[in-house]
Amino acid sequence: MSKHLDMDLERLHRSLLRMAGYVEDAVVTAATALQARDPDGCARVIAGDADIDRLENEVQDECLKILALHQPVAVDLRRVSAVLMITTDLERIGDMAVGIAERAAVVARAPYVPIPEAIGGMTRRTLEMLRASLDAFVHLDTTAACRVIRADDEVDRDNAEIIQGLIARMQAEPHLVEPAMSLFTAVRHLERIADHATNIAEDVIYLVRGEMVRHHPEVLSPP
Numbered sequence: 604m605s606k607h608l609d610m611d612l613e614r615l616h617r618s619l620l621r622m623a624g625y626v627e628d629a630v631v632t633a634a635t636a637l638q639a640r641d642p643d644g645c646a647r648v649i650a651g652d653a654d655i656d657r658l659e660n661e662v663q664d665e666c667l668k669i670l671a672l673h674q675p676v677a678v679d680l681r682r683v684s685a686v687l688m689i690t691t692d693l694e695r696i697g698d699m700a701v702g703i704a705e706r707a708a709v710v711a712r713a714p715y716v717p718i719p720e721a722i723g724g725m726t727r728r729t730l731e732m733l734r735a736s737l738d739a740f741v742h743l744d745t746t747a748a749c750r751v752i753r754a755d756d757e758v759d760r761d762n763a764e765i766i767q768g769l770i771a772r773m774q775a776e777p778h779l780v781e782p783a784m785s786l787f788t789a790v791r792h793l794e795r796i797a798d799h800a801t802n803i804a805e806d807v808i809y810l811v812r813g814e815m816v817r818h819h820p821e822v823l824s825p826p
Contacts, residue, residue, distance in 0.1 A: 607673070608673045608675060608679065611665070611668070611669050611672075611673065612669065612679065612682060612683075614665065615662065615665045615666065615683070615686055616686075618658070618662045618665055619662055619686050619689060619690060619693075620737075620741070621658060622655065622658040622659065622662055622690065622693055623693055623737050625651065625655050625658060625697070626655055626693045626694075626696050626697045626700070627730075627733060627734065627737075628651075629648050629651055629652070629655065629696075629697055629700035629701070630696065630699075630700045630703075630729075630730065630733065630796060631730065632644050632647055632648050632704075633645070633648045633700040633701070633703040633707065634703065634730070634793070636648065636703075636704060636707045636711075637703055637704075637706070637707035637718070637722070637789055638718060638722070638723065638726075640707070640710060640711040641707070641711065642708055642711050644704070644707075645704040645705070645707050645708040646704075646708075648700055648701055648704035649701055649704050649705065652697055652701045655693070655694060655697035656694065656697075659690055659691075659693070659694040662686065662690045663687065663690060666686055669683050670683060678810075678813075681809065681810050681813060682810055684809075685740075685806045685807070685809060685810040688802070688806045689803050689806050692799040692800075692802045692803050692806075693799075693803075695795075695799055696733070696796050696799045696800075699792040699793075699795050699796045699799070700792075700796075702788065702789070702792040703789045703792045703793065706785040706786070706788045706789040706792070707785075707789060709781065709782060709785040710782050710785050710786060710789070712782070714778060714779060714781075714782060715782075716772070716779045716782040716783050716786065718786065719765050719768055719769070719786070721761060721764055721765050721768075722765060722786075722789075722790060722793075724761060725758060725761035725762065725765065725790070725793055725794075726793060728754065728757055728758050728761065728797070729758055729793050729794075729796050729797045729800070731754070732751050732754050732755065732758065732797050732800040732801070732804075733796065733797075733800040733803075735747055735750065735751050735754075735800075735804075736748065736751045736800045736801070736803040736804040736807070739751065739803075739804055739807045740803065740806075740810075743807070743810065743811050745807060745808050745811050747804075748804035748805070748807040748808050749804070749808070751800060751801060751803075751804035752801050752804050752805065752816075754797075755797050755798065755800075755801045758793070758794060758797040759794065759797075761794075762790060762791070762793070762794040765790050766787060766790060766791075769783050769786055769787045769790070770787075802817075805817050
């Protein structure tokens, strides 16, 4: 039984990483399309969301089969539970990428609105958090997971700064309200992606330590 469980857990691990690759590509493409005002990139992200949804269903089905067939306990049960939670966050990140792509398509049209320079830095930090949270899962690295959680404050500061600037622009130039609101929404989606990356990092800590750290910042210090 243990050998079959190990094989199924390894297959589950590979399936989750395949889904993560699709999601990361979607976020990168959407963010690039926003900066480049690229409607074709936007369309690719939107069309690709069905693949992410399909992979979510496949991973969740694998999790349920493992639970039913093997009735795992201890760390194996935590691994399956963590994968279920991470899969949900990845699917929502995919949805956020679609949201960015949809807003980027509006920004690409007239009237022209300048894209705040700070969005580039916020995008880089958000992608670093996403990649680091997934690396932490692969390597079971709680120290890296804690760094991801702490990095969310910086993205929140980026979000507040950019939103404030966009509100000022809309007040000064009412004819830019529509594209500026699309930028506003895209930035909020980036901030939410960082939140979901934080959730993944918290799930890694749960997997390794057996501790639920969400809403408990006092336990975030490395062991």
